[in-house]
Amino acid sequence: MRWGTGLMIAGVAALAWGEWxxxxxxxxxxxxxxxxxxxxxxxxxxxxxATANLVNRWRVRAGLCSIDPGRVHDTRVIFTGGATGEAATEARVMADYAKSALGFAGNVLLEEESATTWENITNVIPLLEDADRIKIVSQPAHALKARAYLRRQRPDLAGRLVRVDDYRLGEWTIAKPLLALYGLWTLRGLTPDERKVSR
Incomplete structure (x- = not known):
């Protein structure tokens, strides 16, 4: 009985830690x-x-949910990512999903050359110059890494970063401890200042 209780407490703690x-x-x-x-x-x-996988479908939905309802006509959505294998680029696959499956008819741009997160940011910078508000969408750890990269490459643009709809309590709860562990590994190169939570 004690083992069962201990495992249950550890499981709840892991889920809470992943959420936090x-x-x-x-x-x-x-x-x-x-x-x-x-x-x-x-x-x-x-x-x-050739079709969007589970992760890209989630990212597209999170991206579209991140559009401010009052700014739909002023918002550009940039899908970024090059080809992996013989299929279409990640950017094109996501754009196709947004249009065909979700019915998105807004302003879409594609960046189809990137192979890494650093390149994602480097290649979209020319498309961000006139933006007042910049939203970067992915899983929270990956999006933070990309925001840190924008801050390193263009601090002036990083000052325009705003929150996105990439975290919801209870969504992906079972996977969040694993995502948190993976995130800690991928974010190991960030400085404490780059991990700072905004007020």
Whole structure:
């Protein structure tokens, strides 16, 4: 009985830790943002098949949910990611899913050359120059890494970063401890200042 209780407590603690850490990452390196010109950047995930995989479908939905309802007509959505294998680029696969499956008819741009997160940011920078509000969408740890990269490459643009809809309490709960562990590994190169939660 004690073992069962201990395992249950450990399981609940792991789930709570995963929720807390993902929520924290979602709120790091973002501000309030001013102005009306909004750009939502959706980062691609390895997608060797012709249709969007589970992760890319989630990222597209999170990206579209991140569009401010009052700024729909002023918002550009940039899908970024190159080809993995013989299939279409990650960017094109996500854009196709947004249009065909979700009925999105807004302003879409594609960045189809990137192979890494650093390249994602480097290649979309010219498309962000006139934005008042910049939103980068992925799983919370990956999005934080991308925001840190934008801060390193263009601190002036990083000041325009705002929060996105990439964290919801209870969504992916079972997977969040694993996502948190993986996130800690992928974020090991960030400085403490780059992990700071925005007020």
């Amino acid at each position: 850490l993902n929520r924290r990452w979602s709120r790091a390196l973002v501000g309030d943002g001013e102005g009306t010109r909004e750009v939502v950047v959706v980062l691609g995930f390895r997608n060797p098949q």
